[in-house]
Amino acid sequence: LAKTTQPISMDSYEGQEVNITCSHNNIATNDYITWYQQFPSQGPRFIIQGYKTKVTNEVASLFIPADRKSSTLSLPRVSLSDTAVYYCLVVGNDMRFGAGTRLTVKP
């Protein structure tokens, strides 16, 4: 089972780009990397997934190096409403969340 490690918390300011890096050293060949966002009193919400290289959608970008032992979620120009907990997951047959990164966006 690939465990993930990410920073416990990060602070940013409105309008900045935020990069959250996750390490997953023992990721398996068939595993995907996914990121979720969670607001208080809500279930997590899927943001993005990738296998390798770069993936971009309307919300975020995901950068995955060739060895796949880490990944970086990039949030462009964050706003106050992006304050949330962000989880990195390595998904195979199960779906295990770590403690996540608590992002606080300040005005």
Next chain:
Amino acid sequence: DVKVTQSSRYLVKRTGEKVFLECVQDMDHENMFWYRQDPGLGLRLIYFSYDVKMKEKGDIPEGYSVSREKKERFSLILESASTNQTSMYLCASSSGAEAFFGQGTRLTVV
């Protein structure tokens, strides 16, 4: 619109009671999951199921059991509720890497 529905938003039960938490999904997903979430601990996987009548233990299965008799329904059972099972319980379903979550059940055991 995809939906994962948990039977109760808030629940208060007494110590020793048998508690059933129900989860229903309408997306025909193979995989379903039960988590509990406590402050500072993230989401911890209790049980998951990748097919009808199949179940796998997660990281904290002690004190819990599950039932999946139909594809759309995954039930979490607390055999004898204890105060340390007071928590937010979240159900999810997926057919791949993207999971959809229910609104959660906040269970208080008194």
